[in-house]
Amino acid sequence: xxxxxxxxxHQVTQMGQEVILRCVPISNHLYFYWYRQILGQKVExxxxxxxxxxxxxxxxxxxxxxxxxPDGSNFTLKIRSTKLEDSAMxxxxxxxxxxxxGELFFGEGSRLTVL
Amino acid sequence: GESVGLHLPTLSVQEGDNSIINxxxxxxxxxxxxxxKQESGKGPQFIIDIRSNMDKRQxxxxxxxxxxxVKHLSLQIAATQPGDSAVYFCAEGMRxxxxxxxxxxx
Numbered sequence: 001x002x003x004x005x006x007x008x009x010h011q012v013t014q015m016g017q018e019v020i021l022r023c024v025p026i027s028n029h030l031y032f033y034w035y036r037q038i039l040g041q042k043v044e045x046x047x048x049x050x051x052x053x054x055x056x057x058x059x060x061x062x063x064x065x066x067x068x069x070p071d072g073s074n075f076t077l078k079i080r081s082t083k084l085e086d087s088a089m090x091x092x093x094x095x096x097x098x099x100x101x102g103e104l105f106f107g108e109g110s111r112l113t114v115l
Numbered sequence: 116g117e118s119v120g121l122h123l124p125t126l127s128v129q130e131g132d133n134s135i136i137n138x139x140x141x142x143x144x145x146x147x148x149x150x151x152k153q154e155s156g157k158g159p160q161f162i163i164d165i166r167s168n169m170d171k172r173q174x175x176x177x178x179x180x181x182x183x184x185v186k187h188l189s190l191q192i193a194a195t196q197p198g199d200s201a202v203y204f205c206a207e208g209m210r211x212x213x214x215x216x217x218x219x220x221x
Binding site for chain 1: 147149151153157158159160161164166204209210211212213214
């Protein structure tokens, strides 16, 4: 069964450092998403991406965040200068159908710990 | 602002009983809703969705009901099993609500 894969599973970094989280969406999907989940809290939408550009972003997704699809398979989330409050689980998701409807497939997440 | 939220943070049921998880939304223009299940240490998993032109949709052991008049959404799980223990989120489009933790007692 096709799945979304994410690396690393856990990353520990110092405050102020840059972090790149990587995702390989399901191969024939066209719409890609990043979410985050602070421990014990709800899943928060960060950004959606289609046709090599951001289609929607939340208020959380400020200038410290960026996304990129550097090749035909990877989808990355970069945090330029991490803050303590960036500590969370980051989930990548992909969807094959229309941007806002249809099943969203999530990866297992990348846990980011900022010290 | 617009939001999607849950009535109860926790729900405990006996194995074999039916479970009902509720969700309220505030945006009357919302036209697509999804229920997700998240097991401990895993990513959310799609369960079932419903469009606003429907009142009810059924899947395998699950039913979603949509009441647009009161902007309420519910997920019903029939014959709840221990494997159903998880956090359940309703989502309006891409945005998630706060989640309900379902615990199934043997």
